Amino acid sequence: MKCRVVLSAFLICLFALVLFPGRLAAQRSCESLTTLALTNATVMSAVSVPTGGFKPPAAPGQAAPNVDLPAFCRVAGVARPTSDSEIKFEVWLPATGWNGKFEQVGNGGFAGTIPLSAMALPLLRGYATAGTDDGHAASMDNSWAIGHPEKVADFGYRAVHETSVQAKAILDAFYGKDLARSYFVGCSDGGREGLMEAQRFPEDFIGIVAGAPANAWTHLQFAGVWNERALHETPASSIPPSKLPVLQNAAVAACDALDGVKDGLIGNPARCHFDPAVTQCKDADAPNCLTAPQVEAARKIYRGARNPRTGAQIFPGYAMGAEAVPANWLIWMTGVGPGQATIGSTFANSFFADFVFENPKWDFRTLNFDSDVKMADAKFASVLDSTNPNMTPFKTRGGKLIQYHGWGDAAIAPQSSVDYYESVLAKTGKRTQDFYRLFMVPGMSHCAGGLGANDFGNGVPVPHADATNDVVLALDRWVEQGVAPDQIIATGFVDGNPAKGVAMTRPLCPYPKEAHYKGAGDTNVAANFVCRMPAKGSKK
8 A cells, every 4th residue: 555655646746746746846045056157157156145244235316215124145147258258247046035026127238247236125025136237347448349240249139138047047946946037128229139039039038128228239329429410510500508597498399388388398399380490599698598509409300310311200309398407418418518528429420430330439420421321230230129010929928018218208218119119010010009108208408307206116216116106017917918008107105305396297108199187186296187098190
């Protein structure tokens, strides 16, 4: 009798191992992961970190997360899919309370460092998480690209994919059970990476959040030089910081009420027919007006980069209504004075000098907005751009994508997100919103901050976060329960500080719908707005 019991148990276990091989494997220790055999990759270190034992560093332009992280296994590795690749990555594995899911985070700018600060939030929520440096060090000095096409490919698409593959192998070894869901969350270059994953590697992630994506990467850099040239046409073309409020106030006065309420926000700047000529000085230059050369510079920025021979749009123009926000035009476009470098001009100049022309002495004044566009596209569009509208493979496997973009973004023209969404809509048809939704955010700057309600889990969680007010949790619910987000409630805090309390809430609507005031009730309360289609004929 005992033999029968033992034999039966053996057969049951054998049957289970065949059907569910990952679920019965034993969990291994953190430190033993250094001996794990990976394909084209090596685990360099694996360390158990106690609760509060590691403080993530600050990301560029952001404060360090002020949180105590739970205990986790910190794994550092390097992948070498080619002889010229050195893709560094980290994987963080919750020691307890793992929710069975994986969230990989994206980069910003030209990458060059592992985004450790972005890995804090998913770890706090129980996700295993990972990030990569995209295969190179440094972010503003891009001389690493000169003569290294494989490193450029690593930055363009391969590093994120490799990190996904290696992280999942490490997860499987550490937990010894199946991974339930894989997500990717990123903004800016991270948004480009997210769209690249959906287009090129649709099996990697079942859910993606792509914020303010730099997916038209090559043409975005032309926009950077276009703005630089507009503002440096002559010394008189420069728009000083003191005059940015003149532009913003005039634009808001012209278009504030289009969403049914005057609140200092332009709900959809694409419907705002604002000509900066209304700000032009009537007589001599003065603090409350723009000179004719300054008006022309602003007009070029709003109009966007164009081919001077054909008139074809190279990259969309920048929206109006948030020019004077501290993190906007001043740091991305105009600078503090004539000839001063900005983030936008620095990125663009580095791209053309180090990637396109491979000449550190290249001068932005020599860029040809006709022939050089063709040359840059031929060299890099297939490697760096994630503009392919064919999302059918991602849709077919059940993938879900949420994209967001701030209308006040001075880094990446927000219209570029609308243009990409509409290209997918033209390719996929009316069922596009079954798997892909775009949320435009009035007043928001690049990825976060700015005017109005601009906190919705895009970096820092709002208090009492759930699927109604947090973009990642909304994605999670959409994937797991099939509940598509018909709106996401964004929060604006007093002085941008959650500790000071809530100043306003506002619904974000899936494009092309917009939030419109119902006509009664507090305009700072989301419940008094409704998502609706814009009136016919109101679109630009």
